[in-house]
Amino acid sequence: MPGINDPHAQLKKFITDRMAISSDHLAMLCAKFRVKSTQRNEILLQAGDVCPYIYFLNSGCLRVFLMDTKGKEYTRFVVTENRFGTAFPSFTLQEPSLASIQSLEPSEVLYITYYDYQSLNDAIPGWDRFNRIGLEIDYIASIKRIESLITMDAKQRYKQLMETQPTLIQRLPSKIIADYLGISQETLSRLKSKK
């Protein structure tokens, strides 16, 4: 029931800030997103499984990460509130995921299945455009990530993260930040203390 505790309120704002949509279509769309509360460190997707959902975060933080054969973890993306996130290749191609998804903090997430999400393209005028523009933003972010991985050293990557997402550095464990930057925890400590 909508109201001050409407779990779909942030999603509605996110969408109506970005596209014109009728209230009927918005209600239909929201009905396809279910709500879930997650615990710290809960695994939402295990590598090897097909990712069934795309998430919208009301609160909290998810990370998408890879693990090599020796058990070393690599954080591919971090998703925070008022953002969509998923293991994109697996969700989009509906094939087994290389990455896992973990809730780093107790979080409230909305989630929708692949088939329901796809059905919105035909059901809601402008949904393709909404997605096209969202993908442009995500694709640009991933290109910038590639640029930082191929051209920057540890110090430059840390500086970039400080400039673009300073709250992440305060909020997340050092291990996750080091891992996201592709540097050791020792190097991260040294960079933090120099600041």
Added chain:
Amino acid sequence: MPGINDPHAQLKKFITDRMAISSDHLAMLCAKFRVKSTQRNEILLQAGDVCPYIYFLNSGCLRVFLMDTKGKEYTRFVVTENRFGTAFPSFTLQEPSLASIQSLEPSEVLYITYYDYQSLNDAIPGWDRFNRIGLEIDYIASIKRIESLITMDAKQRYKQLMETQPTLIQRLPSKIIADYLGISQETLSRLKSKK
């Protein structure tokens, strides 16, 4: 004039293979793409400039690359025939580009301005969807590139390239391949000789 030498023939096939489009809309679209022949090593975009065009390659090969303050180059993407390519963040946001674009081989390219490309979204039904699906593919490729940069060593990256784009290795100078893989030319020679 359309015919066996129609420079827009490959673009038309690329589009009609992927979406339903009327012949009027297809003709209108093609009229916005101009043709250009490039020379080996010609620079199509200089870093610092706003990227005015997105390209469709009829033949040849472009690379999108970065250069650091010491003049070292880093290849971000390689685009071959029957693909679209541009310095995506600069083109999409119409802001100065960090990357340059270079024609690695004598190439025939079609090119369209940002404003003409944007106008297709409103003019052509289904163009948003065509772009949304193309972006999904490009975004997945960039995620896989991030994965390979953060989790793989030189040998694994070379093996992956051999499996996914073997012709690139034969076709491009060793310097560019080494640079794309983020490894030294010496390491690449060693990997090549091992087979």
